[in-house]
Amino acid sequence: MPRLILKCPYLRGGTVKASAHLSNLVNYIAARNGVEKLTEKNRNLPSTVKQANLIEQIIKEFPGTKNLFEYEDYIKNKTIENASEFISIALEQNLDKIGQRKNYVDYIANRPRVEKMGTHGLFTGGDDAIVLSRVADEVANHTGNVWTPIISLRREDAIRTGYDRAEVWHNMLSYFAPEIAESMKIPIQNFSWYAAFHNESHHPHIHMICYSVNPADGYLTKKGIERIKSGLVKNIFKNEMQIKYEEQSQRRDQLKAESRETMLKLISEMKSGAIHNPKIEELFLSLSERLKVTNGKRIYGYLQPNVKAIVDEIIDELSKEEAVVKAYELWYEMREEVLHSYMDELPDRLPLSKQKEFKSIKNMIVAEADKIAKGEPTFEEVEIAGPEDIDSFTEMESSELIEGSETTQFELPDNEIADDTDAECHDVYVKWTDEYKKAREYLFGTEEAPQDFEKALEIFLVEAENGNVLAMHDLGRMYADGLGVESDNGKANGYYTEALSGFQQVEAQKVWKYTEYRIGKMFAQGLGTEQDYETAAQWFELSAEKKYKYAQYSLGGLYYRGQGVEQNFQTAFSLYLRSAEQSFPYADYEVAKMYRDGVGTEKDADKSNNHFKKAFRGFEALEKNSHDDKLHYRLGWMLQNGIGTHKDISRANEYFEKSAKMGNLFAGYSLAKLILAEENPNQEELKGAIQYLQKAADNENEICKPIRALAQYVLGKIYLEGKHVPKDINKAIVYLTQSAEQENEWAAYQLGKLYLLGKDVPKETEKAVAYLTKATEQGNQFAQYILGRLYLLGKDVPKDKELAIKWLTMSAEQGNEYAKFFLDNMDKFREPSVALGISRLMYHVGRMFENSVTIDKSSVGLKIDSKLLRKLKAKKVAQGHKQDEYGQGMKL
Structure with missing residues (x-):
């Protein structure tokens, strides 16, 4: 696992004098050049008595030095070389306690094996030359605290990652400085830092000096140190961490599968009575009795201490169950695997009842006990699963957006047109x-x-x-x-x-593959005529027979979708392939999809990847000669999703912007989503995002129907949630209704929930059931689940077990585990039951274990939001960088 060591000592305000009992250590530093001269003969000899005594004193004075790489080396092999390496770095890392500020600056800038960037080794952001004496005086006379971080790597890690050169450290720290400042609670405009790279043979390291120009600023907590170290690990080992996170993702999937299997097995055993835990049942009944006489909110944080104690005791009992023990152990293993990369000592493991990341279990217990107290046989989730965020249905929409762009007009470069004089x-x-x-x-x-x-x-x-x-x-x-x-x-x-x-007149005068293709496109799009796929197919056929790659591609699309011709995937694949063989990237893209999905041909991952890459390269080549909005959109979409190339949100953003300026609604929609997904978008960006969505939502062109429905849905959600704009339930209902009328199942599902819950709008059961039924008939598993539950419990609608089983089964077949739970426990929904309450609770716990292990996506590559990027640019300019220096490649 990649690992670095970070120490963050600091020099207190005022002069720091050496303690008398550390005087021999000061002397060692002063004589650094002549101490323990190493030769090939003596470097591997056993360490000397003098070294051993000095190490013993250092460990006594500075216990934290035991965590250094050099100490690990010394303990494994007590040679003169390893002893010397440890003594040197241990004393360097404690100069704040045994030296003076002015001496410290001079020492790190000029000590042996410092890599000089001019006359000395000190550097900071920008290219201006540093006057060492001025910096030394500045630090020595500073009345506030001065932090002196030391970052150490193993030699093999430094070489592998390229961090064995001062220049690389200079670039990375220039980029990373704002995060250090933020961790030290220093405003970026007041932050000053200097550094020097010491190229030690075993463990190269960086010395930093950090402080605020305002002496009152700044303090560094343990959390702040962890944040700095975590950020350094992500920057230095970014490629290896990406592999590690991919491995973690596989481990997470394994955990999900094992957790789900063991939790459902436990529920099944509890149903059958194979597991009987009278202690939990007793505690549940006791809690439900207490809740009967409890006023106020039934939430753990609002309960009396004696009632909270019962909840904690229930969790402790649940923690003894084998399934929970196993899942919690796996969860901790994965968590510690990553923590170890930036924490020297892992925190002690906590019992489940004290683990903050699982604190919602407490409210689940309270909710289940409260149902028993009230005699409610219902099963209400804390949250009904569904596409509650703007990005949650990317897989569904991506296909529609790409399909939509395929029907737009391809403009041809001049050299594609033959005999145009005629x-x-x-x-x-x-x-x-x-x-x-x-x-x-x-x-x-x-x-x-x-x-x-x-x-x-x-x-x-x-x-x-x-x-x-x-x-x-x-x-x-x-x-x-x-x-x-x-x-x-x-x-x-x-x-x-x-x-x-005009195209038809020219074609009547002389048969030409180009005019045949253009006429076909206009009939396919319904431009200047009624949309007519059958007529479009006939024109495309005439052009495709002449081996015109654009017509072959368009005709392939009609066969793929069954528009104007009988659907035939094999024919579609053949046409796409013939077009791709003539170097048409759009066709390569479709061939790649069909190889990937095994549609119209055998699945072939290698061929699929090759055609995706070929498509991306082809789009880039076309874009150089034709600044077409469709090309920009395609390139942006592929970069956004990492299709045929590496994922690069920054470049995707640029292409979407270019395309959107040309009125491309698909690009505008994608750009709006990227803006809304930012952590801190500014008001100007938000305004632009709303405008892009509004333009797509209002467009009445039949080609844009898919994007219109999606934009209306997103606008409806935005006004419903009031996150980026003032909440406006009336606008939300208008947009969601428009989207539902465009056959958007998610909009119908959302409206059904709104009218069923009756929170933001008056409750209208009949209207709710109508919208849920509409979504259900379009295959929406969440609407199927809600309807099934309603008919099973007879709540708000007449009880209908047969209809309930129908909808719940359809939902469960799509993977909805809540629906599966209802089907498995159908006979228990008659009266309040402690056993059922515990079953539900165990089910919830299983779901929590599935969802609690997350990947730190921000660590895969360098990714910062626009607000931080602006802050970074301002700081870079202030430090002497050019406006665009070291900013290229940063991902927004």
Whole structure:
């Protein structure tokens, strides 16, 4: 496991004088150059008596030095070399106690084996030269505390990670300084730091000096030290920690499986009476009796001490059950595996009743006992599982977003069009004229020419007036998406109608694969005509027969979805593959998906990965020559999800922004989600996110139906929760209703819950059941579960056991374990039962063990929110960095 040692001593305000009984240690440091000279002959000899006595004194004066790497080496092999290494670093790490501030600065900057960055080894953020004497005086005369962190690595770890050079430490600490400042409770604008790298043969290490320009600032707690050390581990060992977290993820999955199996087994045994714990039953009954006469909230924190004691005792009894013992042991093993990377000494293990991460068990016990006290046979979860956060249905929506983008218009580069001089018919023509190409450069923007919708519109209008069908189509797109003009569906449809007629006239004059393809696209999208997949398929077929890769791809999509043709995955795969073989990345992407899922072909993970990578490279190559919003969206989506490339949220964000500026609703929606997922988005970003969602929610284009429903759902949730905007239940109901009408099952599910609970809106059981039924019929397992429970208990609806079993079974088949629990315990839902209460509690405990082990996602790569990034940039500039220095590659 990657490991480093961090010590954070500090020099108190004022002059620190050496204690008399440590004078011989001071002398050792003063004579550092001449002490225990090492040669090849004596370095491996046994340590001397003088060294042994000095080590004994050091350990006595400074017990913490036993945790050093060097002490571990010395204990394993007591040689002159190892003794010398330990004495040196042990004294260095305690200079705050045995030396003076001015001497300390000079020592770490000039001591033997310091890696110099100029005339000495001291460095800080930025490139300005450091005047050593000035820094020494500054530190010596500072009236506040000065922290002197020491970061030590094993030599093999330093070499492997590249941290055996001062320059690498300089870059990392420049980046990491804001987190050190925050951990020391020092405002970033007041934080000063210096460091020097000592390239020791066994364990290279860094000495730092940290303080605030305001002497009143700053204090460092044990938690702060742990935070600094954890951050250093994540930065220095980021690649290895990613592997470790992947291993932890596998261990977590194993724990989930084992925990679920043992917990459900225990519940089954309790049902059958194989396990009988009279002590727990007695305690449950005692607690329920106490709750009958308890006023106020039935929450653990509000209970009297004697009642809390009963709850704790129940947990202690539950902790004795074999299943819980095993699950808790596994949980602790995984937790300590990561803690060990940045904690020298692991904290003592706590009993389950004292473990904060499982404190909700206490409220579960109180809730179950309260049901018994009130005679309630119901089973109400603390939270009904479901997509309660904006990102929880990514897998569902990603397919729809990508599918939606496939039906948008692909614009072709000039070299794809052959014989365009003949592509004209009297008053209309299809030509990539110089003026048309210039207009497209203004429309999309290039490295040389910034985006300018006004100029693009002006040239397109002239080109369209001259009869260029391509310009007519692009004018339709500009009015449809509101690019530089007010969105106007009437004008957009007018231009689209002219464009379709123009393509057809040119095609009638001369058969051409390009016009056949474009006509097919317009029928597929319903642009300038009624949407007609059958007619679109016929045009695509004509073009595909001429081996036109764009038509092959589009026709493959129709066969894949069964639109206008009989669904046939094998035919779709064949068409996609033929298109991919002509270096069309969109086709590569679809081939990759079909290899991955085994649709239309045999599953082949290697071929799938190769085609995903080929698709990503192809999209990047296309993007260099064509700043198309569809390309930007695709690249952003693949980077966001790590498809065909490494996941990179920062680059994904950039591509989504470019695409969204071109009116791409899919990109705008994705960008809004990234902003809303930030820890601390600013108001300007939030305003932009809402606008992107609003634009998608209001778009009436049939192509955008999937994104419209999703945007309406997200807006509904935002106004319902009031997290990023003032809570507005009326707006929430409007958006959720609109989304449900677009067949969004999650919106229907959400509305059903709202009307059933009757908290934010008046309770309307009939309306609730109608929405839940709508979601249920679309396969929503959570709606199925709620309806099944309602019909089983006869609460709010007439009792119907047969219907209850139907819905609960459908939900359980999709993996809903609450539904499975109801089916397994159906006969017990008659009267209050202590045994049932304990069964429910054990089930809850099992669920908690499944969900309590989480991966620290922020540690996989360097990831900081926008607020911290702005803070970091401000500090870097203040320290002398250039505006963009060391900022590239940081992930937002």
